[in-house]
Amino acid sequence: MSQSLMAREALQAPEQIRRQLYENQNTVKDIVTRVKKFAPKMVYLIGRGSSDHAGVYAKYLIETELGIPVCAAAPSVSTLFGQALQLEHALVICISQSGKSPDILHQVKQAKKMGALCLALVNDESSPLAELVDQVLPLKAGPEKAVAATKSFLCTLSAIASLVAEWADSKELALGLQNLPAQLQDIVNQEVKLAFNDLKDVKHCVVLGRGFGYAIGRELALKLKEVCGIHAEAFSSAEFLHGPITLVANQLTLVNIEIEDETFEHHKKQVDEVIRRGGQVLTLKGSNQSPAEEQVYKRLTPLIIMLRFYLDIEFVAQQMGLNPDEPVGLNKVTQTL
CATH class of the missing domain: 3.40.50.10490 (Glucose-6-phosphate isomerase like protein; domain 1)
Incomplete structure (x- = not known):
């Protein structure tokens, strides 16, 4: 490949x-x-x-x-x-x-x-x-x-x-x-976080994060759509309980963005509730211990998560028989008003 x-x-x-x-x-x-x-x-x-x-x-x-x-x-x-x-x-x-x-x-x-x-x-x-x-x-x-x-x-x-x-x-x-x-170079060399078997049967999913996790959740959901053709929607975990959680009853797959910062305990409670209701949860998180000098600073963990995700989702797309370089109907520069 x-x-x-x-x-x-x-x-x-x-x-x-x-x-x-x-x-x-x-x-x-x-x-x-x-x-x-x-x-x-x-x-x-x-x-x-x-x-x-x-x-x-x-x-x-x-x-x-x-x-x-x-x-x-x-x-x-x-x-x-x-x-x-x-x-x-x-x-x-x-x-x-x-x-x-x-x-x-x-x-x-x-x-x-x-x-x-x-x-x-x-x-x-x-x-x-x-x-x-x-x-x-x-x-x-x-x-x-x-x-x-x-x-x-x-x-x-x-x-x-x-x-x-x-x-x-x-x-x-x-x-x-x-x-x-x-x-970032360390995360390139670490193990896959999101694999083909995790996504091969997924047609729709929710990406859930809180604070800085939600900040990258929208980008993550976009890439699931454009690279793998998976319908994905991002939510803040604070908002997810206000109605959308009813989707869990439809065997919902949830991509959980986990960042160990001030939001961690509050976010974890919402994810635990999804699990309690029978939702499938795929968790993405930055490496807590990096071989590179110091632990990853909490405000920069989103970059670590995103780089590993980009590499994983590219490989998943290829295993699905898709070309990640040619998303259907998209151009590099989009002309809008």
Whole structure:
């Protein structure tokens, strides 16, 4: 079985993140200096697809580390409804691999007109988006040709973490980032977490996480859909009991994202309830003990889980007779308004 482009690009993530963290040190400091001077009262996130999912991670990290409220853009408010939002005290963070999507560019133009400070996390540093914004934090993921984003998503999360570590002056997060590339390489060499036999008969499933687990749950569900053709929907475990848990009666498969942080005990109770009701549970968690120097920092565990998942799901897709590099009906750059 040949290795797909998706797998090869995912395997590049540890080195690309190492490079990003090293090369972006001064850039991050410059950005944070300007952001602190601007003193935003809120953060407004713009992104589509995997970039939007990375924004959920940004929301949790910024709000927990800095106490600044964060919200996600609804692109059609600007592009189709024609409404310009009052963003004069907002830091707008636009996340895009290509920096070319028309709706993303339109929103940034509107945000700048309305007084926002605009920052782009973008992989293509020569893109229209990079030229438009006030500041650029390069993802430095390298060329990504696979339709299913892997290394660009992980590089986005590490870029967000490096920004917040500097902004919040978090020594724990900064140390965690130093150890992260080696820990990501460790997870590449560890055993499979999600195998063909786990998913071969699954047509529908729920991805359940809490906090930072939910932040990556949406990306995980997207990949199950686009790479394996499995209908997957992500929920916060706090919301799952409010109705959707009735699906367990239909022999529901649940993919459980387990992170040992402040949410762990609360999340575990919800998962235990699913098990009690007869649901099948597949648990994904970061390695508690990494051979690479220090234990994985809790805020960075989502990156460890996602890299192992990308590699596992690529292999499962191939065993299903699917081509992970050619998801049906998808293109790398999606044109939306």
